[in-house]
Amino acid sequence: MKSLSVLALTAMLVAPAAFGAERPQPLPDQKDIVAKSLLPCPGGLERFLPGDYYFCSAARNYWSGHPGLARESLKNAAQWASKPAQYALGIMYFNGDRAEKNRPLGLAWLALAAERHDPAYEPAFISAYKEVSxxxxxxxxxYWQDLKKTYGDPVAAPRAEKRFDREYAQIAWAVNFGGSIFVDGVTVPYNDAMANDLPLQSGFTLGRMLQSQKAMYFYGYDSHVFVGDAELVPISQVASRKDD
Incomplete structure (x- = not known):
């Protein structure tokens, strides 16, 4: 499995880069992490956390010079309640970064990314909110009213959680009672392990890793950032536009 965090990928997608005609060129301090993002994404991850898998795919497409495919992968991730994907879409549309500039649409995506009060994403929403007319x-x-029907946490997070729980139930026997498990791109294949004298992935270790990833993925879920259902306004931080 690629050793590359979702937060690191998010930073790469929204960070400044040198743009050529075909593909963005990483700045000197980005080269190592971009090189890792170009590796194949772990297919087995799609079973458990498709939001992380499609976000990985988005980073790969972005740095390969396919911004349209990157946006589609981000939208696929976003419908599985991926806050990094929603944040990246917000920045891309708000700033016109490898996407047609659309500040209202960007703000709507940033609002979705911020609905868990995550300090990694909420400040960008507040800043953008203060800028718009x-x-x-x-x-x-x-836009927000329309997007939240598919991508908002009340809809997307239960969808993602049910997917994870369903797939996790299929390996629960090995997690609880011992045994080795192979998940494509996540654990070492049996033949490779035997040939290189590597230990097989125990069900207990894999289960602990997946539960840890799930906890990070759903961090902050169940909190709310908006007042009511009709108006896009963050609580407390932007109490009134008249104060600006």
Missing amino acids: PEELAQANA
Whole structure:
């Protein structure tokens, strides 16, 4: 499995880069992590946390010079409640970074990314909220109302959680009672382990790793950032636009 965190990938997707005609060129301090992002994504991860898998795919497409495919992968990840994907889409649309600039749409995606109050994503939403005009805010509200039907936590997070729990139940016997498990791209294949004298992945270790990833993935779930269902307004941080 690629040793590359989702937060690191998020930083790479939204960080400044040198852009050529075909593909973005990493800055000197980005080269190592970008090289890792170009490796194949672990297919087995899609079983358990498809949001992480499609986000990995988005980073790979982005740095391969396929921004359209990257956006589609981000949207696939976003429908599985991936906050990094929603954040990346928000930044791309708000700034016009490898996407047609659309500040209201970008703000709507940033609002979805911020709905768990995660300090990694909420400040960007608040900053963007303060920048838009009343007309743009009205457009953002319309986008947000539409997007949250598919991508908001009340819909997307239960979808992702059910997917994880269903797949995890299939390996529960090995997790609870011992045994080795192979998951494509996540654990070492049996033949490779035998040829290189590597230990097989125990069910207990894999189960602990997956549960840890699940905890990080759903961090902050069940909190709320908006007042009511009708208006896109963050609680407390932006109590009134009149104060600006």
